[in-house]
Structure formats: structure tokens, C-alpha cells
Amino acid sequence: MPDGYLAMVLHAHLPYIRHPEDPGIMEERWLFEAITECYLPLVQSFEKLVKDEVHFSITLSLSPPLVAMLNDHLLQERYLRHLDALIRLAEAEIYRNRDNTAFRDLAVMYFERLNVVRRLFEEDYGGNLLLPIQSLQALGVLEVITTCATHGYLPLMQTREARRAQVQLGVEQYIRLFGRPPAGMWLPECGYVPGIDEILKEFGIRYFFVETHGITNSSPSPRYGVHAPVYCPSGVAAFGRDPESSKQVWDRDTGYPGNPFYREFYRDIGYDLDLDYLAPCLPGGNIRCDTGIKYYRITGKGHNKESYQPGLAEQRANMDARNFAFNRGEQLKYLSGRMDRKPIVVAPYDAELFGHWWYEGPIWLENLCRACDTGEYGVKMTTPANYLGDYMDNQVVNLAASSWGEGGYNLVWLNPTNDWIYRHIHRAETAMVDLADLHPAAGGAVRRLLNQAARELVLAQSSDWAFIIKTATAVQYAVQRISDHIGRFNTLALRLSEGEINEDELADFEKRDNIFPEMDYSIYSRHYRVKHLRSGEKGEALKIVMLSWEFPPRTVGGLARHVNDLSRALARLGQNVHVITCPAPETPSYQLLEGVHVHRVDQSLLTSKDFMEWVGQLNVGMVELAGELMGGEPFDLVHAHDWLVGDAAITLRDRYGLPLVATIHATEYGRNRGIHNELQQRIHQLDARFALQATRVICCSNYMANEVNTLFKVPRSIVHVLPNGVDPSNLGRPKQLVPGKPDTVSGEKTVFFIGRLVPEKGVQVLLEAIALLLPHIPELKLLVGGIGPYEAYLRSKVRELGLNDRVVFLGYLDESRRNQYLKLADVAVFPSLYEPFGIVALEAMAAQVPVIVSDTGGLSEVVSHGMDGYKAPPGRPDLLAYYIREILINPGLARDLSRQAWKKVLTVYDWQSIALGTLEVYREAITSYSEAGQAG
Template identity: 55%
Template sequence: MVTRSGDNLGYLSLVLHAHLPFVHNREPYVSLEEKWLFEALTESYLPLILSWEELAGEGLDFHLTLSLSPPLISMLMEPALGERYGRYLDNLRELAGREIERTRGDPTFAPLAEFYHRRLTLVDRAFKETYRGNLLAPIKRLREQGRLELITTAATHGYLPLMLTDEARRAQVRAALDLFGMTMGFVPDGLWLPECGYTPGIEKILRSEGIKYFIVASHGMLNATPVVKSAVYAPVRVGGVAVFGRDWETSHQVWSRTEGYPGDPVYREFYRDIGYDLDFNYLAPYLVGGIRGDTGFKYYRITGKTGVKEPYDYRAARERAREHARDFIANREKQLAYWAGRTQDKPVVVAPYDAELFGHWWFEGPDWLADVLRLAGESRVSLTSLSAYLEQYPPRQEVTMGPSSWGEGGYNHVWLNQANDWLYLHLHRAERAMIKLAAANPRPGSLQERALNQAARELLLAQSSDWSFILTTGTTVDYARRRLREHLGAFFKLCQDYERDRLDEDFLARLEAADNIFPGLDFRLYRPAGRGVACRPEVHNKTRPGILMLSWEFPPRHVGGLGIHVRDWARPWPARGWMSTS
């Protein structure tokens, strides 16, 4: 809903994107991977929902957009995960009680231990009693009130620009919309492109699926042709779909740990946790998998750039969050006042963030966001959802855009580099195999259809951008490699068994139980629109294009320096069917 159109300078559209990779652990104990979900629930999702419900209870008419990924929706609906999360909270609350005892009499740390105990009790009560394990219920309620606009993203958060075929991209989009529609009861107006990754042609798929808008990185819009008249402060149209540009200023103020709000010395230090500081034997009953890790009990503030940290004062941090919220709204008023005279319609500042930033990475984030929502109602900045803005101010300019993403470097580097380039040979081969099977088997038998549907699931899961991202960052590399091996291995075994007419029903049943995302998935999503396999044209050209590389040597920093750069540049070309000579 667009509000206060008469006296406002313009609009602010806050967009939170909530996503975690799909994890389904069949064991009765909490796995390390499930802990990602449980930490996000405890520190981000539940605190955000509770704050939004509190604001709604106050009668505040706020508006923001929430993107929910299909893997996250699926995990939130999984009863076994809910039960394990309940036990996870019980464990943390027990640790909180022990921390109260351990710090008793300490004027610095005893209040912090009690603070964490109160916070965990509030989260535990909300999950078990208020929401009865169903977090989608309050989210739907907030949408029905007109306060939340809900959208989704590609099926497994697959990075669309690096997929070989339009069929694979379309399957990611359609499977996502099917699951979202089944769960939420409607088709969203917008779709979050994973990693804001855009490449020309994606808009055609989105338009064919009924999507009205998506968001790109700021340079994606600023480099469009012709030049965008309103910078990123009004939507444009690409191939019949509205496109909003991410605002760089709001991104920098909130994302940057060094220059933005989250790096303030008063805020809680993320990397200082009792899981690493205290005696192992004391902590052992509360460590997932018996391995040292974050517990959420963090007693120090950022302080400065050195390793010396001072105790955390949550009251001072709460006040600093209010100050930063006032600064944020004041800056939006200045920004919108400037652009109000330079755009034909009222300008809109689009501020998208990962939802997990608020609470998990930036502990004070949910409080800051609640203050921003409150203060906006007292300012000349009006909050709006993107679909509401489009209803009042449709795009006035048609443009074409080049590739872009919000990743480091602005393009594909994070998801295609020396650490992860090997996986695309297998992913692209799997795409072609899935399309071929879908085209050749319109009406398979019951067991065969189950196998083909499961093969499609395994391909979707293997395409998750999380795996290539992890390989780049070097965090849990072994886990990412294992997931890729499992999903691709299962996919190719299913394909091979199908073609040999030797399907292993026990193996198939185990896969269906473990990788049970997208219950209504139909492998026919991969059927090509026309005859044959509609891959990118350059892959199947009868005459393979050749590229002559001319490079002049210069004194390198190390022997072969230029050669290494040329090699890395040319590495992806064979997968596109290109030949290079030098």
C-alpha cells in the first residue's frame, strides 16, 4: 500500500530476503547443518516476526516486502525439524540457566546472562505456545493485514545466469511458484533473483510465469541502454517486466561492517562467543556434534579493530540502534528531497537486504528495523511495497540491461572462479540429460515417473547457489562438496538406471525420504518449448565460433602472471562450445 501521497517526499521500500539451503536430517539429533536454520530462527526470524507483530499491535501502518525461499518454506513446514528446534531451544535455555549460576555476583556479566535467559524464554514461548511451531501463520496474518508483501525466489536459489539452458531456469522459477502457491495460496507479483543475478532473457521467463517485477543491483540498471533517466529511483521496464534498482547508499549504510551501522563499537561482537572462550567440559553438553562453535552467548562488544574487547552493554546498544534509525530516516528524507525534483513520479528508494543480517550477523538489527518503521510514520518518507508502488507509478521507460549481480565484483565471479568452476561441467551435463529425458518420456509408468521426478529434485538441489558460494568463501567446503556429490551422484544414477530399465526402488525410496522438497514436482517442467533441447544457441551452432586472443607480455609480478590471467579468463569457454587460439 502506498501511503501519504500528498505530503511525502517519496517512498522507501524495504525488502528482506530470507533463504537457507535445504537440509533434511533423518537422524534424531541436531546436525551441524540444521544449526544454521536454528540460529536463524532464534536470532533473526522469530525476533523479526515478534517485532512486526508488536508494531501491528500498536496499530502502526507499516509496509515492507519479505522474500521467502522455497527451501526455507519447506523446512519451516517440516514437523521433525520443528521438534528438533524445540529441543535445541531447551538446551540453550538450560545453558542460560547455568550461565546465570556461573556469573552470579559478577556485576558485569551476570546482567548479560540474565538478559540472554529472558530473550531465549521469549523466543521459546513464541515458537511453542504463541505460534505452535507454525511460523508461516503470523507471516500470512501480517500479509492479510497489508503490512507484508510476500514474494519468493528460484526453487533452490540456483544462480540463474550460469545455467546453460532456459529450460533449467524456467524449471527453477516454475517449481518455486508452484510450491509458494501451494503453501501461501496465491502467486506473488515479484520474484527475487538469487544473488540479484540477472542475464538477458530471464525477463522472458518471468513474464511467461506471471511475474510483474524483480530487483537488480544498482549498476545493472545504471548501465542499461538507453540511459535510465531516474537512476535507480524509479522502475523501468525490461521485456514487459518492471525492474527496480537496488539503492547503493542504503545498502552501504546497513551492510558495511566497517563503515555502516553494524560496525559501531557499541554493538555486540559477533566473533566472540563463550563456545570458544569457556572450558570444553562445561560446554560439551550444549555443543552441536560435540564441536566447539557459536552458542549465541556473546558477552563483548565490537570495541575496535584489535582483539581487545570490552563487555557488551545491551542498553547502550539499544539506544545506539535508535540513533542509527533516526540517522537512516533523516538521510532518506535528504535523498528523496534531492530526487523529488529530478524524477517524473515520486521517487522510491529500494533497500533490499538478507533477512539473516538482522539479528544473526547484526544483533541489534531487528530493533533498528522496528525503530525505522516507527520513525518513517513520523517523517516525510512513506513506506511502500514494490507492487503497491507499481500500481500508482508504472514504469515510463523501456530499456535493455546487461548481466549483473550483487556479489563481489558485481557479476559472476563469486559463483564462477578457480574454487568452483569444475562443478559447471557436471551441472550443465545434468541439465541436458534432464531435458532429454523430459522430452522423450511424456507418459512414463508409475515407478519411472517417480524416478524422473526425483532426478529433477536432485538436479534442483545440486544447482543451489549456496554450494558455489561456500566453495568460494572456504567456510564449510567439505559439506558443500559432499552435498554436490550426493545430489549429482543420485541424479546420474537415476538417469543411468532409467535408461537401462533397472530402477532400484529401495534406492529411490531412500532419496524420496531424504530429499523430500517440492512434493508436487513434475519432471515435465524440463520439457523444451520447441523441438529438441533448447539450449543456448551458441552451444549447438554447427560452426563453433573461434576466439583469437592477442596479449602483450609485460613485466609480471611473478613468472607466468599474464598467462595465468589469460588461462582463467578462457577457462569457461569450452562449456559454451567456444574454441580459443593464441
């Protein structure tokens, strides 16, 4: 019986290099050298092991760029020409070294070896090295996994959409190649930050790898260190790199590849011999580079090198392989005595180390597999997937950020030599996301353009370019590649914005950068899950009972509009939505409105004039009405909005066994900036009960989510943030005005506010700002829309500040009148002191009115300062006045802010996306409630 397991992991990756316009480009040789010295020798070793019936397991990560290049007919043809040139050079070397027995024998070895490589590549594998890899996976000796699209370094990507696209492209290419999803994924450079695992889970990835300190620095501390996997909260497993096995191979001073008997990588005839002699084998005939023909062994650290002796090197590789097996056996024996399971040593390496950098690497690896199969060392080879099959119960931890690069974090890919690239890549990232959202169903040339833009972006994101710049190797080439891809992306985006697509130019770009021919640009959309969540996992519609105390035409605040728009969006997605709400004058007790069943409680049940008693009567009526509806097909879930319907929601949950989703739009504590009386205390307690009894909680902003977590101790893991939305089609800016209503005269500058007139909305601050502005802009006029208990105070404030002829109170505004006054506005201002979200600001943005908001609560998340609006600190009339003046005196600035805000509304705050996010919460709540019931 083995004492434990060894997981050898080889990560095979090269940057995507394909230049149809230049058949002699040097960088294409990176692929050719890797095939000759690494990939093909490794495949040969694996096939020999299979033939000899040696039991072994290797995990092989194949990057999408490498797969694309290995599968590319142009590169396959160029590789054969490259081999032919090397064979001729080796033949010439036999003659040139006819008087040097040692070198002649080595030249013969290279000549014979190159001919074998050519025969295997062309005749046995049909020019495609992926075919034997597929066969080896089918035999069960290789577990092939994938990595991100172009090996983009995920921790430094700005958007979740960009990270997700990198993962998705890698997974989809793997499925096309192997006919099934990958079990694992190699994170480029082992770069991890929290949240990446959640994306992997979305695509069914079971495991990934991290550097040692990603595990050891996790919280809580891992019981078994890196010698057992851990689960992220998402349920995806992480395996950590074992430092001992890593050091034995990687260490530049003590690692195996530095043994004096091994071939010296840095002495190649490409640099030693006459240029004219080498010319037929060099790029362009005059660029020196490695040929792969090397005559010396490492010997020592000095310049004097002895000739390479393959026989002695092979013997040493066998010795080192057995030494490695022995050391792993001793390590596992020690660990197994301290663990209640068999430990696993995870040993990941760059595949290119084996054969390219370390010429004897494939021989070493083959002998290691043979040594482990003898059972002599107590080591059994396995794969991560097999280990997880044996040990499904693993510790759950929060992994630490990490990478396997120098310093253990981001230093290699973000430093003074390469930091300049990110402002260009990040700008392209966000632009690509916006383009995908602005063109959800493009066809023809527009679709081709968007797909090519996505290709250019992923190619620019390759981690290789930043690495090359940092290590100062092929710097000029790396800089050129970034410049080319970003340049092409920008060109395509400009062509689209101008509506002038140059099809010849587009075709040229498609020919140059043809990776991912099945590219679908919509994967960058914030709303991409539309395709996967239309009506749930199996296509069934959910039956939802939605409780809200207000619903149009009974509208008090933003809650009514939110429930109305959300319910209609859910209905459009095929869901069966029943809203139970208050009665409204001259409105039927039941209506079917755009697919939503609206049921109103009987007015006769609501008799109390005491507010809290009235709320109680409303909840009783809602429960009775829901019970009647339960007589037919039962509901799947209760979705309740705010504490006023909390009693009914909890009763329905308990009586009918339904999961409860609670949307908390605001809290009593937040509205009043504290709890100051008995009524507020009672409502605060109802807020808390409502939140704590819910299966899942939805908040409209991160600000509100944190408030709910802080006030009520609701676990952050069950709180989801979904913004309010807006329907731009309802916010046109009509030319006509309401007859007889206050208007502005020609030349006036109009500031508009709409909202409930309560202290927390901050209108009193806006009035002070207007007073500060009037000496500078005497034509200023403020229109105040809305009603509320603070109106009398605000009117007295107007008189106090001498603003009587400059401020107009418009009263309650329905949607039509709101739109008409938005048309008048030069700027909309929302100076709230407390604001969970601020739907009115979003509506102004959708009406293409420049906005200024307080830098507080959800408003802070809606507006990006200086990009699509301005933010002023709450309670600061001086700064509010400054930003109002900036917009009023700079029409160009106002137009730019409005244009960017409009784009944000279209791409971030559309109801379809929010409804889909809500459906995801519903599914999660149903699953969680069901599992809790089974556990109980």
C-alpha cells in the same frame, strides 16, 4: 506529503539442510540460529508495530528451501530440542557468572529471551513460523515474494528449461502457501542476464530486483537512475538497489552494524569455554560452534572487548534508525526536485543480517518504521507493487547483466575454487531435459524416479555451495552436498537407462531429499507448454488459412513436407486448419487429411507458361478460393509460406482484416549467394515485401532469422525461430529394397545424399571428397537421390573424376524409396554451400544414419560436432573426406553418433512442440494486430 518512498526489502534464504539420518549435524543449526536470532525477532517487531497501529510496509522474500524447512515437522521438533539445550546452557551460565554482575545479567537476558522464543514458537505459532508471516501479509504490512526453487544462480545455468524450472517451482510453492501468485521475485544473488525477465513474465511476475549497475548500464540510459523502476521489453519491471542506503547498512567500516555499542558477533562462549562444559549443547558433543550467548560489545578493532550493554545498544539502534530516516528524507527531497514523480529508494538486504549478524537489527528496523510513520522525515514506506500501481508508465530499457556479488557479475559463483562443479551440473541439466522429453507420460516407479532426479538436480544447483567454496567456510560440507546430489542423479539416470529401478534405493533417496513433494519432472521438458497451450488461452480453436504453393503429392523440396506435417500437428492440437495449395494430378480439389482441410486451386486458372505469370495466377486463384471459404465462419489468421504466395497473403490480410504470419524458408539472395540478374532482383523484392508486410515472421533457424533481419530490416523482435520437424515413425529402416533399383553389393561402404541437384547443395564438393577417399576405401559407393538443373553438370563431374562405377544417380525419391536407400547407407552427407535449415539431415538422423553436414546456415544448428554428427567447412572436400573416413572405419563411433542424433530428434525436433510454438506465434500475432488496429 512525503517527498518520496522507501522500499525496505528483506531476502530470507538458507540452503536446504535436512539430514534425517543424522540428528546432530552441525549445519542444521544454521536454521535454528536464524529462527532464534532473526526470523522470530523480526516477526515480533512487526507484530508490535501492528499492535501500536504504526503504518509500515516491508517486502519479504522467502526462499523455497527456507519455507520447506520452516514447514518441516522433523526440523521443528529438532529446533525445540535445540532451544531446550540452549535454555539449560543459559541457566548454567547464570550460575557460572554468579560473581560477574555484567555477565550474569546478560545470561539472565539470554535465559529469559530463549524462554520467550520457545513459548512463542510452540504455543503462539504452533511450531510453524510461516503462520504469523501469512497473517502479516493478510494485514497488508508485509508483501511476501518468492525466489527460485533452491536459490540457483540463473546466469550460469546452461538451459532455458533449467532456469524455467527454478522459477516455476518457486512460484508454485508460493501459490500453495499463500493462495495466490506472487507479485514479485527475488533473483538469487540478484543475478540477471537478458532473457530471464521473459521467463518471469510467463509466470505472471510483475517485478524483480537488480544490482545498481544492472540499471545504470542499461540501454537506453535510465532517466531516473535507480530511483524509479524500468520495464524490460517483456513488460516486467526491474527495481535497482540504491547504493547510498546500502552503504549505510552494509559497509564493513562505516555501516551501522559496526558501531562500538553493538554486540560483538565473533565472541561466543562456544569458542571460549571448556569443551566438556559445552558438550551437551554442541553438535556431536565435540564440535565447537556458535551458541548465541555472547557477552561482549564490538568496542573497537582491537582484541580487548568490553561487556555488552543492551540498554545502550537499543538507544544506539534508535538513533541510527532516525539517522537513516533523516538521510533518506534528504536524499528523497533532493531527488524529487529533479524528477517529475516521487522517487523511490529501494533498500534490499539479507534478512539474516537483522538479528543474526547484527543483533540489534530488528530493533533498528522497528524504530525505522516508527520514524517513517511520524511524517517528520518526508519518507513514506511502500512496496514495489504499490509503487507500480501509482506509476504504471515507466521507461523501457534493455537491462545489463549484473549480480550483487563481489565484482558485480559472476566472480563469486565461477572462479578457480569452484569452477569444477559446472561440468557436472550442466551435464545433469541437459540429461534431465532429455529424460523429461524421452518419458513424457511416465507413471509408477519410473515417474517417482524422474521426480527424484529433478529434486537432486535442483538441490545441486543451489548457489550456496559455490558461495561457500569461494568464501572457504564450510567447504567440505558444500563439496559433499554437490557430490551427493549429482551422484544420486547419475545413479537414477543409470538405473532408468538400464531398466532396473531399485525401489529400496529410490525410497532412501526420497526420504533424504524430500523437498518439493509435488515435483513434476515434466517441467524440464522442452515441450512443457503442451499442458498450457492445448487450444489457446480460453480453449477455443483458431481457424487458420495456410497458403503454400507445394503440398503432397506435389512435392518439389522440403516445403511440402513442412506444411503437411505442421498442418497435421496443429489439427491434432484441435486447431481448424485449411491449406490452400496448387492442383496435383489425379488429386481431388478438396480433401480432409488427418483433420486438415486441403483445398486446391482449379487447374484451369493456371494457364501461363511464364513462371512469374503463373505465380500471379496461382495467387489470384488462392484469393478466390479463400473468399469462398470466408462465406462461413471467418478465419482468425493467414499463415503463408514463402514469397510465391505472398500476394495472396497480403490481399487476404487487407481485404478481411487478418493478421499475417509469414514463414520464410529461404531467400533468393541466399540461394544464389547474391543477386545477379533481373529475375533474381524481382524475386528479392517480393521476398522483402512478404517479410515486411507480415505481422510476425517465422524462420527455421537463427541463421535464417539473422539473414531476414539483415536483408530486409525486419525487426528481430517480430521474428521467431521454430525449427523444422521430423516424424521418426515415417523413417523406419526397412529390410526390403525397391526391385530393379541400384543396390550395393556385400562389403561396399555406402555414402548417401538426397536433395535438389542445384549448386548450393554442394554435391560437386562431395564428388571431390569421394575421389580423395577411393584410394583408401576402394569399396566406397555414393548414392545420389534427387533431381534438378545441376544434374547434367554433376554427371560430367563424375566422368571427369573417373567415378562412373562408384556413383549412382537415383533420380527423384518419394518417402518410401528414400527410407529404403537410407537403410543402405553407412553415412549420410549433406555438403551444402547455403542451407536455411536442412530437413534431409534431420531425416537421416531420425533414420539412425550417422550424418556429416556443412558447417553453414541451419545445418550448423542441427548438428553438434563430434556429439551427434560431424560438421565440415563448406567447400572443403579434404575435410569432408576426413570425416567420412572417420565414420566408415569406426563402427562404434558411428553407432554412438547415431544414438545421440536419434535422441536429439525425439527431444528437440518433434512436430507437437513445433506446432505449439507456432500457436504461440499465432496468439502473439493476433494480439499485436488487434492492438495496432485499436491504436490506429
